Amino acid sequence: MRLLEKTNRIYLLFSLSLYVIAAFGMYSIIKWLIYDEVESRLLVEKRDFLVYIHHYDWKQDSYFVENKIEVEPAREPLNFKETFKDTLIQDRYSQKMIPFRQLTFYVPIQQAEHRVAIRKSMIQSHRLIEAITLTMALMLGLLLAGTYWFQNRLSGRIWQPFYDTLSRIKTFDLTQKQKLQLSQPEIIEFSELNEVIQKMSDKILHDYLNLKEFTENASHELQTPLALINAKVEQLIQSEQLTEHQTHWIQTIYEASLRMSRLNQGLLLLARIENRQFINDQIINLSEGLREKLADMEEMMQYKEIQLSLSIESPFMVSLPPMLAESLITNLVSNALRHNVTGGQIQLHASTDWLCLRNTGHPLHNPPGELFSRFKKEGSSSESLGLGLAIVKEICDNYGLQIQYTEVNGMHSFCLRKGH
């Protein structure tokens, strides 16, 4: 729910309930006032009546109009209480029921207790109450709608800089290396917010560029000495006068330095994926890429007597930077080959939404998911660095792919799916 929607909703709910309470309150007050007026007039008439019967004898045809006063001998058990009550009496002419306010009291006339009811028609008063209440309700309603509309416009305008900032942050992309440009709103809070965000984004951008530079530098600084070691070793092995021991030592140095440079490259690749330094995403047919890579490894498979079976229903297309797609494919294929057994199998199944690469191998001792961590290896074979699957996982995590590794009875499956 949007901020403005939320405040508007709260505001509307609050003012509506206030409106209902106010309308009800107003109605009650007006009603009370009018009843008070009617009742005080009825009391005056009662006095008039009492004065009249004191001076004159009461007759049914006295000057009182029909329905206005009713005198009858009291029948019920007497309680000489004055009571007011609302009552409906049928109109003589129109047959309508007309509301009346009635004052009932008891008075002795000609030595007999009589119950006297004086009435006043409430029809006009009721109309008055209705008219006043309706008018007031209408005015209040207009006021409510007006303030609601105004508040809506006002907050829309006040929050404008905030939404502006928000949309700019949304479009901000570190990899573009462009500073975040924010406006200077006149509201202090927003201005401060923009300042803070500006500072933060500048710092982030600065750090990002530093990190990128460091990644490049580290790569360069480490690769060069490694290249140097490799080159010197290669020169050294050209020498004819090496003893068997020396050859062995040199070979060990050579392997160690190669291993180190692979490690370095792997870790740098991971860092670069994490920093999202690959930006030129392209739509890539991963199933076709895997098929080609597997075809490229045909000799290797022949050598290990591995059976390859392909079932590609439809191409599995993903959006990836080409270099990472290459890395993903190579790592998956080399993993399927390296941990395979002689006379084993590799199966590639693909469809629009998923892709599975399966290979035979040894049963796992660790939970398969753990092998996605860096330097986590099954067994202690020194030929694998333990980075391949970590790279695969990192690529999948960063580019909206889900990867699952399962192993059942020595059949290892890597399944890729789109979406998180």
Added chain:
Amino acid sequence: MKMLVVEDEQGLAESITAYLSKEGYRCEMASTYQEADEKLYLYEYDCIIVDLTLPGGDGLQLIETLKKRSASTGIIIISARNALEDRIKGLEVGSDDYLTKPFHLSELNARVKSLIRRRNFGGHNEIQYHEITVQSLSRKVFVKEQETLLSRKEYDLLLYFLSNIDVALTKVSIAEHLWGDHMDSADSLDMVYSHIKNLRRKLIEKGSRDYIRSIYGIGYKFGGA
């Protein structure tokens, strides 16, 4: 054949120079941008090997100026930067090849040879070593005028050997040449062995002498004739 090695790491530049000199190239070194720029202005080279990160400037800049001056010089970039953007940029400004550090000297040598073949011989592209003839355009191999059918990898292997005659080649460098640098498992080293066995058999069958020698603990050497 004149070459210029532009590399700021002295030791590496020396190794490259020594290795290539043995192949019969005349090599010169430059360790800074200015030095390289000056040499490229003064002399003509058939091929230059350039590091991208140089003291005093960017190797790409150097290539751009060189391309404007003389388009015929072959250019191989050697860089620690393994980013695709750098590779693309390098090829865009006109380099012919891109090697990521660390590399094998034998691999660099093979790339230089292949580059020079592409540049010098144009259409008729033949490599001759005693009784072995390789037509690199049609990828055909002849022993004493008789065609030998080699698989793709065996052909690549032979060409790699022919580019590095009388040089001890490590198994790893051969494996990397054949399958790229991701195939670092023991399997690929075994594969190297089986490919070499097949290549040797196919060459000898057609009457070639046995040029492949294995060097204990290290790898193989082609030559010795």
